[in-house]
Amino acid sequence: MFAQWHVWNSHLRRLHGARTWFYRLCRGPLWGALLVAALLAGCQPLAAPPPSETATPTPLVLASHDSFNISEEVLARFEREHNASVQVLTLGDTGTALNKVILSKDAPLADLFFGVDNTFLSRALAADIFEPYESPLLAQIPDDLEMDPQHRLSPVDYGFVNLNADREWFAAKGIPLPERLEDLTDPTYRGLLVVQNPATSSPGLAFLLTTIDYFGEDGYLDFWRGLKENDVLVTDGWSEAYFSHFTVGSGGAGDRPLVVSYSTSPPADVVYATDGRTEPATVNVFPPGSAFRQVEFVGVLKGAAQPELARKFIDFMLDVDFQSDIPLQMFVYPANPNATLPELFVKFAQVPPDPVIFDPAAIEANRERWVQAWVELMTQ
């Protein structure tokens, strides 16, 4: 029932293949006990070497964050074409997943990792966990999405963190949608906005970064002081903000008609509607300088058991088939412009006119300081 032996097998191969890994294990004083426990737990395949027939699919392990998704059919096509069997492991939210991959550097958990975003790019590159690979398909991908000249990380998708508003709520109250970020500190918008904590949430951090970009390092805290006085609500994560407090997302239980979310949330509101609506109840609001561009990358892990197949998988992720699957599976935009966008995306997931594109190195260098200053201000 628990059998997913190919993963075990891949680990076994890694055991024989990578000498550092094996050395480390032998040195570990508890390795023997661990093995006994594993055997006790009924994992007989550990004892029996895997049969290496040509017909056996090659195991490939992809590690990612909790939001990774893919169509059954698209994944099956890759597996058929390359006689592979893909095991996906999800390691937590974006930050936790990356940290786990970094910690397992000496004995990689997987062959490749998808889900480093531009806010964590510097940390990922500094940890030196990825092998360079310049996929031929990168030629199709716009240059401004590529952020690592050594091609250790390749861009797969991008999205925008921005304000979403409850269209009907604003129409009914006769309040105009905010046109500038400064409007949010105006008494008209008192108690209307819910945002996420940048210390625990990635859209929260993205929104904080846009305010730093827009108001400057000297001015962003003043803006947030204004927001605080205007009764902004802060939640720890996106789910709580959207489903508990946002009027649309909570099905009417929440009391906040403005939320920090994604520019692709409106099409999701139609795809996952229950009343057959053809237009979303939410709209994107783009006051100047208020949208943050997030890019997600994939890379082959150093010490991968199947580096060749992992590179094939990166080609596959950048190719049109997978890229066209991205919008409705993960609700972000495909990096490859040749991919087909669903009509809902064209209609309702507008691209903001002037997104903030932040230097990843500046984010990594200042994150703690900026967030800490923000936390101190907001908790005073």
Place this chain on the structure above:
Amino acid sequence: MMQAALYALPILFLTIFYLYPLLAILRVSFGASLTEAMEQASAALRAPGFWRVLWFTTWQATVSTLLTVLVGLPLAGVFARFDFPGKGVMAALLTVPFVMPTVVVAPAFLALIGRNGLLNAWLQRLLHLDAPPIQLEQTIWLILLVHVFYNVAIVIRTVGGFWSALPPTLAEAAAALGASPQRRFWTVTVPLLAPSLIAASLLVFLFCFTSFGVILILGGLRFATLEVEIYRQAVSYFNLPMAAFLSIVQLFFTFTVMALYTRVQARLSRTLRLRRRAFARRPASWRQWAVVGLALTATFIGVLSPLVALAVRSFTLGDGGPTLVYYQALGENLRQSAFFAPPITAVRNSFVYALATLAISLPLGVIASYALAQSRSRWAAILDPLLLLPLGTSAVTLGFGYIVAMGPLRASPWLAPVAHSLIALPFVVRTFLPALRALDRRLREAASTLGADPLQRWWTIDAPLLLRALLISAAFAFAISLGEFGATLLIARPDRPTMPLVIYRALSQPGLMNYGQALAMSTILMASTALSILLIERFRLPQGEEF
């Protein structure tokens, strides 16, 4: 010899799956340079934020525990002393909050007592108020309230279970000597209950001390516990030395509390003539009926109403009136996802893990309890604190420890029941041990005199008398696994989803259909938890009811 080998088993388990990964991550975090680590530590101690966090963590856990006991003890008494229709179902339902993810419970609470909640709307209409009278959102009160909601079952079930086995003869003797009911309660019942009451309080305290989701989701950012701070340091800033230092502080506190507990516990235990069958009667007078009614109403309002609100929403979310659409959607692969699983698969996966958790934690817990009950055993001194430490350990830290230390077991599905067992073990021991300590030695001696061999003695004396305690601990172990405690520890396999995983995945994208599916899956989680706990507690030994 045989016995020593047996007692070594729980220690071996904890060493491999707890101490080893913990030490491994601490070593990695502090790196080679101890001086650097010391510098980090002294910097942390000087920061004013550190003391604020430590103070808040401690006092909120203390107050939450006191409140939980205050609410739980009378209810435990009602459950122990009275028999009433639907008691079994009620007891099973009480365990349900335990398995519910905070992310779905929080909106249910807000739907009831939030600014726009039912209670406020009702009060506003009744009293003609303009502003909602109850303003609990993002206050400490809401945190305390939800801590009581989550943990009251621990007090009701463990203390109630022990209470129902107490012989009524002592209290009856006191009554015959003219003691008032109050006096009887304070001088007879409370001292007899003390071991179990303190054990339950300790578990509640540790849960609140390491509280994470409740604080984050309901507290807003003004409140941070050590656990929240460890997460921020480890994940957001990747400052592992600081995270490791904070984890050690957390462990140190856990250890201190446990040392205090162990001393008190040893002094309080006494041998009792435990009863085989629960001493519970139908309420005899209208006053007793009133007490039972009041207790049940309070339980319903406090513990069950958020759950009912949640279940109701799973059928009514959206504008279209009552609907089954969210349940139907659970069974359809709407987005042709490779990780789709029908609800029955998720239920089955969860149950397999939960049964495996029972298979690991019950035998180990019982063995550990016997080792601890022989207070002079040298195993006891090591085992007692070791058993409880996992409860007071940061899940983020231990999760990273698994990544560093567990080798090929890291991605194995078998690690899930193992990690659940780390949390379940203290529950098994803390529920089972008070009953075991109270077991009358003379019964065993009598059995031996009559020629029973040890196994026979255990089967005829220990097993029937301790069954109730064992079943309650089994219920907790099962629930802990179903609720995926410490899920952050593990690497998830999206192709093998459990019920909580389905809930989290549904909540990762916008849209009412996703929200509705999360509510529907939560309702299935509640129902299957309640049903399985009912079944577990129906279990009876084959040698029959009578002595």
